[in-house]
Amino acid sequence: MIETIGVKREFRTGKDTVSVLKGVNLFVNKGEFVAIIGPSGSGKSTLLQLLGGLDVPTEGSIILNGSTMEAKTEKQRTIFRRRNIGFVFQNYQLLPTLTVHENIVFPLHADGKKVSEYDVQKLLKAVDLKGRDKWYPHELSGGQQQRVAIARALINQPDILLADEPTGNLDRRRSSDILDLLSKFHSERKQTIIMVTHDMFAAGYADRVVLFKDGVIETEVRREEDDYAAFLSRFMA
Amino acid sequence: MSVKHSLLALLYENPGHGYELKTGFERLVQGMWPLNAGQVYSTLDRLERDKLVESPGYDEKDRKLYVITELGKRELWDWLKQPVARSLLKDEFYFKYLCADLVDYEEKQNMIQKQKETMIKDILALTQLKKQMNESQQYSMKMLIEGALLHLEADIKWLDMILQD
Numbered sequence: 216m217i218e219t220i221g222v223k224r225e226f227r228t229g230k231d232t233v234s235v236l237k238g239v240n241l242f243v244n245k246g247e248f249v250a251i252i253g254p255s256g257s258g259k260s261t262l263l264q265l266l267g268g269l270d271v272p273t274e275g276s277i278i279l280n281g282s283t284m285e286a287k288t289e290k291q292r293t294i295f296r297r298r299n300i301g302f303v304f305q306n307y308q309l310l311p312t313l314t315v316h317e318n319i320v321f322p323l324h325a326d327g328k329k330v331s332e333y334d335v336q337k338l339l340k341a342v343d344l345k346g347r348d349k350w351y352p353h354e355l356s357g358g359q360q361q362r363v364a365i366a367r368a369l370i371n372q373p374d375i376l377l378a379d380e381p382t383g384n385l386d387r388r389r390s391s392d393i394l395d396l397l398s399k400f401h402s403e404r405k406q407t408i409i410m411v412t413h414d415m416f417a418a419g420y421a422d423r424v425v426l427f428k429d430g431v432i433e434t435e436v437r438r439e440e441d442d443y444a445a446f447l448s449r450f451m452a
Numbered sequence: 453m454s455v456k457h458s459l460l461a462l463l464y465e466n467p468g469h470g471y472e473l474k475t476g477f478e479r480l481v482q483g484m485w486p487l488n489a490g491q492v493y494s495t496l497d498r499l500e501r502d503k504l505v506e507s508p509g510y511d512e513k514d515r516k517l518y519v520i521t522e523l524g525k526r527e528l529w530d531w532l533k534q535p536v537a538r539s540l541l542k543d544e545f546y547f548k549y550l551c552a553d554l555v556d557y558e559e560k561q562n563m564i565q566k567q568k569e570t571m572i573k574d575i576l577a578l579t580q581l582k583k584q585m586n587e588s589q590q591y592s593m594k595m596l597i598e599g600a601l602l603h604l605e606a607d608i609k610w611l612d613m614i615l616q617d
């Protein structure tokens with residue numbers, strides 16, 4: 216379960232304070248697949264960072280599986296994240312000095328867990344990167360790096376997957392494979408997924424679509440509602 | 453025609469009777485194209501008349517059996533070999549778009565908008581179906597759905613294009 220209560224986030228740049236999130240109230244049940252859509256700069260990535268415990272709100276509260284994130288120290292949040300959350304960054308954020316294999320198993324290593332080579336190979340195959348184990352991020356294309364980031368987010372079989380445009384740099388074929396993979400994790404493991412996307416086809420996998428605008432949730436609609444298609448038609452190109 | 457050739461393909465390995473072919477066909481299309489028994493029998497009659505199949509007799513339950521002939525196999529190969537052209541006007545919506553101008557249809561924008569919504573509904577339904585095909589490992593059907601999704605993507609781009617003018 217994920218809940219945000221009146222979440223605000225302000226940033227200081229020089230003398231100015233910019234208010235990026237202006238009171239976000241979001242409730243996501245365990246096992247739900249939610250797509251967040253909205254214009255560039257509306258605060259989607261900022262919210263995802265907060266949900267992932269990578270940042271804390273200026274005001275308001277974030278509760279993940281019953282734990283209040285802003286009450287934790289940074290170290291506690293990091294540990295919590297490693298055990299419960301898979302995070303796919305919009306700009307991948309692979310560690311440049313580590314190989315593909317090392318990047319993928321990093322969350323397990325950091326948590327002192329054993330690595331199952333079988334699981335790693337299975338994931339590498341699922342993201343179509345078989346045989347690239349020893350490559351370094353700078354030797355990979357943007358789309359390939361994105362797929363490494365997805366494998367890394369899934370390796371610890373997290374309860375919660377937060378994915379920031381996970382198919383943004385992929386061709387339709389690969390993007391479809393990745394979405395099928397996420398959807399498989401979602402249905403087999405009752406994983407909760409929150410995915411930021413601009414892609415109607417990606418949103419087609421979700422149970423609910425949340426429209427973000429100017430730092431707040433403008434509206435949301437569930438798949439079973441009659442106006443789901445009309446909503447997507449209006450807000451997605 | 454696709455039913456005719458599908459029946460030939462279903463008979464390619466083994467002889468079969470009408471009911472078997474009906475269920476075989478429905479399995480092939482994952483139940484998305486129900487055939488009635490009459491359609492199957494009339495198609496088989498025509499195939500037999502054209503010597504593409506023949507009957508070696510009846511099974512123990514007195515059901516007429518069919519086998520594919522050499523001529524039938526050749527017909528099947530020829531059909532597989534022929535590429536299929538896409539016709540520009542195969543889509544009924546294209547006609548609505550052309551005819552709306554003829555009658556100065558005031559609701560044209562709305563008509564396009566509704567069409568887009570319908571296609572999005574199709575995307576949602578196909579995405580669900582694709583999940584099922586993934587789970588049951590129906591690879592060919594899954595790839596057909598991928599193809600249909602790509603077509604829908606293009607259709608939606610086009611609808612957005614004509615919505616703007």
Ligand SMILES: Nc1ncnc2c1ncn2[C@@H]1O[C@H](COP(=O)(O)OP(=O)(O)OP(=O)(O)O)[C@@H](O)[C@H]1O
Nearest residue numbers: 226227228233235254255256257258259260261262
């Ligand atoms: N650390 C920061 N310092 C100052 N401003 C920031 C910071 N992080 C984000 N912002 C501002 O917050 C706003 C929202 O950014 P965010 O990355 O959340 O948008 P987004 O909805 O993810 O957009 P996109 O679709 O382009 O990825 C932007 O105007 C950005 O400049």
Ligand SMILES: [Mg+2]
Nearest residue numbers: 259260305379
């Ligand atoms: Mg972003």
